[in-house]
Every structure is written in structure tokens, then in C-alpha cells.
């Protein structure tokens with residue numbers, strides 16, 4: 001999803017040593033090696049498509065100016081030289097883009113991971129209402145994640161497909177036993193899943209207190225949920241006090257501030273050991289306190305906020321270690337979900353893991369395990385020096401500002417799901433994206449640069465590229481739709497053309513022929529070659545094209561859930577959706593500090609746009625009969 005690369009592109013990129021990458025075991029290695037390598041698209045193709053993509057976004061004058069810059073880039077030989085550099089890089093590396101992308105989009109990005117980078121997932125509300133229910137569900141969930149882990153460890157996880165092509169499975173090896181570590185200019189990611197002695201514990205957090213819980217027996221079999229439940233009860237019983245320093249809040253800070261605080265924190269040996277335990281753990285489970293009750297209408301939005309940031313320093317934000325790749329959240333009031341640190345993976349593998357876990361929690365308990373007494377889970381201790389306390393206080397203040405600034409609206413569009421566009425022989429994803437264009441145009445009277453993530457996982461170590469949803473065709477449609485003088489049949493034709501154009505862009509993007517990562521590569525190549533940044537990247541049009549007021553992503557899941565994430569620009573929206581057969585789950589976010597944006601308003605316009613588009617097609621069909 002996240003298009004925050006737009007911001008980081010404004011400054012030079014410092015290349016660093018690759019982070020520890022996980023060596024894949026045998027069968028998957030063979031699968032991986034069978035995957036094609038990400039191509040470098042032809043230079044002229046990208047530049048031509050870039051000019052087309054700018055058409056709906058910039059004025060004639062700006063476009064003409066950019067056209068000239070693009071021509072100079074080609075005729076001067078600068079473009080060709082950089083292109084050759086990229087092609088050399090593609091021959092020498094497994095994937096010319098993935099390491100650059102990891103660094104620029106994530107590890108060098110300095111904004112807090114909370115809200116600005118880490119997505120959350122809202123799971124359906126569970127029907128327990130007390131501590132017993134909470135711990136039983138958490139135990140079952142842990143058992144489910146360990147079951148999924150066994151498929152990764154035994155290499156029995158089925159290879160995934162998109163458009164009939166096998167996908168790269170590497171991200172599944174990056175999400176367990178891993179953690180981000182803050183650094184002064186860039187962060188890193190550590191992964192312990194393939195070390196000689198991989199971790200056998202998870203981290204459990206309750207009342208801001210962290211515990212190391214061993215989840216395997218000495219014979220390497222995982223604990224059963226009954227056993228885990230008893231261990232969780234012990235943790236609960238020894239963490240009843242609520243007056244503890246919320247040490248985890250440190251991880252919510254701006255990355256440079258957190259890096260400084262991190263060095264302070266781990267000067268102390270005990271603190272260092274505790275931090276290492278969290279970093280090494282397979283994943284984290286956060287046992288949250290109940291949040292203030294809200295109406296049914298607001299409930300999902302409140303849970304989305306809880307998943308994204310924990311509710312602030314007074315609520316559950318101290319119950320997290322936001323650098324941890326995977327954190328499952330189970331609250332006493334039945335709210336549950338997940339937050340994940342984005343550097344190692346995109347949403348779809350996380351959603352696949354969740355689907356497995358949710359399915360697992362629904363299975364009845366078959367065997368009751370003999371209750372062999374297990375050792376007390378280890379409490380992770382922290383020495384809070386005055387300096388650390390001061391860092392926590394500062395982090396709390398910044399976090400609370402962020403919490404108040406996030407405006408999030410989760411809603412279910414109930415009128416139809418994938419079924420309606422499919423019955424019209426249209427791509428559901430493209431239909432939703434065109435509806436978003438209509439909604440935005442109706443609100444602002446103009447289109448905006450729109451980012452939709454496209455998977456590059458057909459290629460070895462592939463991550464994402466950008467589908468630019470604001471196109472010449474989408475603009476023609478939204479203008480036609482708003483023009484009373486345009487007949488319905490013509491509107492339908494414009495709608496179909498816009499949807500088909502979006503699907504064509506999607507096909508081009510997933511085949512490695514989109515423009516955004518190629519342009520980024522050319523820019524990074526210039527930085528690496530120590531030549532001056534070409535004019536096309538210093539141009540107003542480029543800045544406008546990279547200012548994604550709409551940052552969107554589809555994260556499909558079988559579970560009736562939705563992923564959510566923050567906007568990537570101060571005056572923008574984050575929109576994530578899970579299209580089901582008969583309905584669509586949406587999460588829309590914005591910042592309260594921006595007077596022009598409002599998540600609930602965009603949600604309302606989006607619902608209207610989807611309905612109007614369906615009615616338009618129905619009416620036109622009827623009038624033909």
C-alpha cells in the first residue's frame with residue numbers, strides 16, 4: 001500500500017548494508033529460483049506513460065514544460081546512461097528494486113511507524129465479555145499462529161497464485177521472529193527464524209508489562225491452547241498493577257528520537273536483555289484493557305484506531321512494541337485484531353495468516369492435554385532511569401497528539417460486493433477504484449494523484465508497484481457522470497472504459513511494467529552514480545504526481561475483516577478495502593489537523609458513488625429491454 005515514498009524521495013538516499021535476509025529452506029528455495037526476475041521496463045515506454053499519467057493531474061502549461069524536460073532527459077543521453085546502470089544492477093542482483101525499496105520506503109523513513117506506516121487489522125468482534133473468554137481466545141489464537149508457523153517451517157504452505165502465475169513466498173519467511181530496530185539515520189530489521197537456535201517464545205503484554213512465554217515443550221511440540229491458557233492466567237495474575245511505566249510507548253516516537261532513546265535504554269544490561277527477548281520472540285500478543293464503549297455504528301472505527309495506535313498513553317498504547325513485526329491484539333471486551341510493522345511484508349500474506357488463525361480459533365477443542373506443570377513465564381524487567389522516564393514522557397506527548405489527529409472511519413458497504421461488477425463483466429477492484437475517483441471528484445471538483453498497490457510478487461523477492469488510478473479515462477467518466485447533458489448510455493460507456501483502463505494498468509503493473517518504481521530506480525541510480533538529480537525529478541509535475549492524496553489498497557481476506565492505515569500526506573486519505581462476494585469492508589483514514597479532509601465524508605461519498613454507478617448500469621440495461 002503505502003505511498004510514503006513520496007516524502008522520502010525529496011531527499012538523497014543513503015545506501016546501507018542490506019539487512020539480514022533470511023536464507024530460505026530447500027523446497028521453497030527451488031520454488032523461488034524458478035520465479036522470473038523483475039524486469040527493468042524500456043525507458044521510452046516509462047517516459048511516455050509518465051506523460052500520459054500526468055494528463056489528469058497537471059495544467060497544460062506544466063504538462064508542456066514536463067514534456068520538454070522528458071525530451072531533454074532522453075536526448076541528452078542522461079536517461080540512457082541511468083537506464084544502463086539499472087540494467088547492470090538487474091543482472092547482478094536477484095531483484096534490482098527490493099533492497100532499494102526496503103531502504104527508501106521503510107527503513108530510511110523517519111516518521112513514527114505508528115499511524116504513518118504500520119497497518120492494523122480489525123477482526124470481527126468476539127463474543128466473550130470477560131477475562132476468561134479473553135484468555136481462552138488468546139490461547140487458541142496463539143495455537144493457530146503456531147500451526148501456521150509449522151506450515152512455514154515444514155514448507156507445506158501452499159504456493160499462492162495471482163492471475164494464474166505463481167507468487168514469491170519470501171515474505172512468509174520474514175514475518176515471524178523478526179523485529180525492526182531503530183537507528184540514527186536508518187533502521188534495520190533482524191530476523192531470528194533461520195538462526196541455529198530459533199526462538200521458542202512469544203512476547204505477551206498486559207498492563208504495560210512484558211513477559212517471555214515459552215510456547216514449545218522440550219520435545220519441540222507446541223503447547224496446546226489449554227496449556228497456553230494456564231500460562232496466560234499466570235501472566236495476568238502477576239500483572240494486575242496498572243501503575244507501570246508504559247515502556248512500549250518509546251516505540252511510537254519519530255524514528256530519530258526513538259533511536260536516541262533506544263541507545264539510552266539498552267545501556268542498562270537488564271533492559272538490553274528484555275529488549276532482545278522481545279525482538280527475538282516469534283510474535284507478540286497484547287492483552288488489552290477494555291476501551292470506552294461507543295455506539296454500534298462507531299464500534300469498528302474505534303477498534304481500527306485501537307489497532308493502529310492503541311488509544312493513547314492512558315489506554316493501550318503502552319501494551320505494544322510497535323517495532324515488532326506481528327502483534328496480535330485481544331481485548332477484554334471482545335475487540336481484537338492486529339498491528340504489523342510494514343518493512344518485512346505487504347498486507348496479503350498477513351491476511352492469509354489471519355485467515356488461517358481465525359479458522360483455527362473456530363475449531364472445537366478435540367484433545368484435552370495432560371496438565372504437566374509448566375514454569376512461570378518470565379517477566380521482562382526494565383530499569384527506568386530518569387533519562388528513560390524523560391524519553392517516555394516525550395514519546396507520550398507526541399503519541400497523544402498523533403492519536404487525536406487520526407480520523408478513521410470503518411464501514412461496510414452492504415448493497416453489493418464483488419458479485420455486481422463481476423455480473424457486468426467488470427473487474428471488482430477496478431470498479432471500486434473508479435468509484436473512489438468519482439467520490440473524490442464530487443468532493444473536491446478535481447482528481448488527485450492516487451496510489452493503489454500492485455503486487456510484484458510474480459517476480460523473485462517482488463514487493464509492490466503503483467497503479468495510478470486517476471487516469472485520462474477515469475477523469476472523462478467522472479466529468480461525464482456530473483454532466484446533466486450527458487446521456488446515461490454514454491455515461492455507462494465512459495464508466496466501462498474507465499474500469500477497463502484501470503484493469504489494463506493493473507495488468508501492466510503486476511507484469512512489472514508500471515512507471516513509479518522505474519522512475520524511482522532511475523533517480524536512485526543517479527544518486528548512486530553521484531551525478532546531479534535529473535530535472536524531471538525536480539519538476540512541479542513530478543511533485544504533484546507523487547503527492548498521493550488518495551493512498552489506497554485492496555487487501556482481500558476470507559475473514560470478514562478489514563485492514564486500515566493512515567494517509568501518506570498531511571492533506572490525504574488512506575483507503576483500504578476487502579471486497580467480499582456480497583459486501584465490501586472499507587477503512588478510510590484522514591488527519592483531523594487538515595481542515596479539507598474528513599474520513600466519514602469521503603466514506604459517505606464513496607457509498608454514494610458505488611450505488612450511483614450500479615444504478616446507472618441497471619437503469620441503462622432496463623431501458624434497453
Ligand code: COA
Nearest residue numbers: 001346347348422425426427428429430453454455553554
Ligand atoms: N469479469 C468478471 N469477473 C472478473 C473480471 C471481469 N472482467 N475481472 C476480474 N474478475 C474477477 C476475478 O476473476 C476475481 O475472481 P475471484 O473473486 O473468483 O478471485 C475477482 O473478480 C477479483 O478480481 P479483481 O477485482 O480484478 O482484482 P484482483 O484480485 O485481480 O486484484 C489487485 C487486483 C490490484 C488488488 C491485485 O492484482 C494486487 O496487486 N494485489 C496486491 C495488493 C497489495 O499488495 N496490497 C497490500 C499492500 S500492503
